[in-house]
Amino acid sequence: MRLFLVLTLLLGIAAHLLLPIAPLREAQAIDPALADLLLVQLRLPRTLLVIGYGAALGVSGAALQATFANPLASPDISGASSGAALGAVIGGYWLGLSQPLALAACGAAGALVTLGLLVGLAGRKADTATLLLAGLAISLAAGAATSLALSLAPSPFAFYDAFDWLMGSFVDRSLAQAAAALIPAGIATALLFRRARALDMIGLGEDVAASLGLRPRRLSLEVIALSAIAVGACVSVAGAIGFVGLVAPLFGRRLSRGHPGSAMFPAALIGAILLTLADLAVRAVPLDRSIPVGVITALFGTPLFIWMVVTMRRRLTA
Amino acid sequence: MTSLQAIEIALDQRLQPTNIEAPAGQLVALVGPNGGGKTSLLRALARVEQASGRVTIDGENLDAAPEARRRRLLSFLPASRDVTWPISARDLVALGLDRPDEDRISELLALFELEPLANRPVDRLSTGERARVLTARALASRPRLLLLDEPLSNLDPYWVIRFLEIFRASASSGQALLVALHDLAQLPHFDRALLIADGKVQMDETPAKLVAGERFGEIFRIRENADGQWEVRQPEDRRSSR
Numbered sequence: 001m002r003l004f005l006v007l008t009l010l011l012g013i014a015a016h017l018l019l020p021i022a023p024l025r026e027a028q029a030i031d032p033a034l035a036d037l038l039l040v041q042l043r044l045p046r047t048l049l050v051i052g053y054g055a056a057l058g059v060s061g062a063a064l065q066a067t068f069a070n071p072l073a074s075p076d077i078s079g080a081s082s083g084a085a086l087g088a089v090i091g092g093y094w095l096g097l098s099q100p101l102a103l104a105a106c107g108a109a110g111a112l113v114t115l116g117l118l119v120g121l122a123g124r125k126a127d128t129a130t131l132l133l134a135g136l137a138i139s140l141a142a143g144a145a146t147s148l149a150l151s152l153a154p155s156p157f158a159f160y161d162a163f164d165w166l167m168g169s170f171v172d173r174s175l176a177q178a179a180a181a182l183i184p185a186g187i188a189t190a191l192l193f194r195r196a197r198a199l200d201m202i203g204l205g206e207d208v209a210a211s212l213g214l215r216p217r218r219l220s221l222e223v224i225a226l227s228a229i230a231v232g233a234c235v236s237v238a239g240a241i242g243f244v245g246l247v248a249p250l251f252g253r254r255l256s257r258g259h260p261g262s263a264m265f266p267a268a269l270i271g272a273i274l275l276t277l278a279d280l281a282v283r284a285v286p287l288d289r290s291i292p293v294g295v296i297t298a299l300f301g302t303p304l305f306i307w308m309v310v311t312m313r314r315r316l317t318a
Numbered sequence: 319m320t321s322l323q324a325i326e327i328a329l330d331q332r333l334q335p336t337n338i339e340a341p342a343g344q345l346v347a348l349v350g351p352n353g354g355g356k357t358s359l360l361r362a363l364a365r366v367e368q369a370s371g372r373v374t375i376d377g378e379n380l381d382a383a384p385e386a387r388r389r390r391l392l393s394f395l396p397a398s399r400d401v402t403w404p405i406s407a408r409d410l411v412a413l414g415l416d417r418p419d420e421d422r423i424s425e426l427l428a429l430f431e432l433e434p435l436a437n438r439p440v441d442r443l444s445t446g447e448r449a450r451v452l453t454a455r456a457l458a459s460r461p462r463l464l465l466l467d468e469p470l471s472n473l474d475p476y477w478v479i480r481f482l483e484i485f486r487a488s489a490s491s492g493q494a495l496l497v498a499l500h501d502l503a504q505l506p507h508f509d510r511a512l513l514i515a516d517g518k519v520q521m522d523e524t525p526a527k528l529v530a531g532e533r534f535g536e537i538f539r540i541r542e543n544a545d546g547q548w549e550v551r552q553p554e555d556r557r558s559s560r
Binding site for chain 2: 009069070193201203204205207208211212213253257258259260303
């Protein structure tokens with residue numbers, strides 16, 4: 001199954017790099033160097049960003065779910081993505097930052113603040129309803145604050161400018177931007193992977209984990225900080241994309257036989273595949289305009305989310 | 319030989335500074351009224367919370383033991399039977415081990431008669447079945463000390479007897495066990511009993527002496543009647559005893 005996922009991902013990457021093939025062919029006919037330029041300068045950053053962001057969402061979603069012992073905790077539901085967007089908007093339109101890495105830091109800071117708020121409001125061991133409500137409240141507040149920050153921004157074009165990016169977009173991102181998102185996200189993700197076994201043990205309950213010498217509190221703070229960095233850096237470059245961080249861990253756990261920590265690796269693969277497919281769908285739309293990627297992920301994510309809520313309700317009442 | 323030695327362990331309001339020793343091979347019952355401190359004592363011994371004092375097992379300081387070593391020194395089974403994730407029974411038992419050991423896992427599944435349930439997700443087991451899986455996990459690493467919080471609740475009579483037999487076998491193999499209990503009828507199966515109330519060890523006796531002691535009835539607010547049955551003390555008794 002994992003092999004199948006890897007193959008699917010490779011296929012997706014190839015498709016993402018090469019499709020649509022017509023412009024590449026035309027460029028090739030004019031000048032082979034131009035085709036290379038097109039591939040390396042335009043297509044490659046986008047492909048890297050798409051798989052990196054998807055993987056980061058899968059991993060941080062799985063890690064957050066393991067930490068909160070809740071299958072609905074994820075970067076979007078927790079409000080971390082909205083917080084990251086707010087952080088990037090403040091950094092970009094109010095502090096006048098333009099360095100991609102500085103913006104990534106603002107995004108991470110925003111995500112960290114919202115996750116901190118979530119823990120403060122709902123606690124680390126919140127039940128599902130409390131977690132959802134607290135996350136919803138934080139998302140709404142962060143969304144409103146983002147709109148306010150854009151409305152009052154010094155630049156009169158801020159709102160129009162940001163709309164495209166806020167719901168997720170990979171159009172025309174430079175290699176520098178891709179690096180600003182992917183280097184912090186890659187480091188954070190690697191550090192999260194190292195905690196897979198500990199997060200599996202947390203599945204036995206925090207008391208058992210603590211009796212085995214783990215430090216559940218410290219572990220959850222580390223996971224929250226690392227997830228905030230991974231998601232925040234990606235959001236600052238490519239906007240807030242929902243549902244991938246919720247859905248990828250769900251299927252990841254199918255492959256890890258229910259283990260929440262070991263689910264991070266398959267969740268990374270699945271997240272990367274989902275976002276690659278979503279971005280391919282965006283580019284396949286034969287219009288002169290671009291649809292935000294977040295719209296595509298929401299289209300397939302919302303029914304799944306509703307299904308999860310319904311099955312959870314059934315299990316709770318059973 | 320002393321297996322467990324705890325010196326001055328305490329948990330804020332819940333457990334006053336306590337010293338406890340338990341030799342290897344001893345089956346120790348913890349009894350006491352609700353909220354008296356049984357769970358707090360087990361949590362302090364297991365170092366679940368940052369407790370003061372010092373716990374040594376076979377002379378080894380628990381706080382200084384690395385994770386892999388700790389599994390061999392101690393296992394803690396909380397009273398809660400909740401499991402969040404749909405892990406199979408077999409995989410959950412395997413989490414009790416450092417590295418996969420199929421023989422040991424099969425042995426435990428057989429001991430707790432879990433083979434037919436081995437591949438079922440634990441969230442789809444009954445509470446009693448889940449109790450068997452969780453206890454098997456706690457026993458898996460053959461720790462020197464087992465701290466079991468209410469392991470016999472939710473079990474049917476067959477499994478209460480089987481669990482007591484399994485605990486006795488563990489003790490005979492040289493493990494020390496501290497077991498929190500509610501059902502006083504189970505006390506005679508233990509070598510020693512601690513009565514815990516108001517965050518303190520109030521009595522430390524053989525089960526027979528413990529039950530016969532006057533303080534036992536006072537603390538539990540019960541007494542043995544002429545038929546040898548436990549009954550609630552009358553309010554005037556309670557007043558005079560307190």
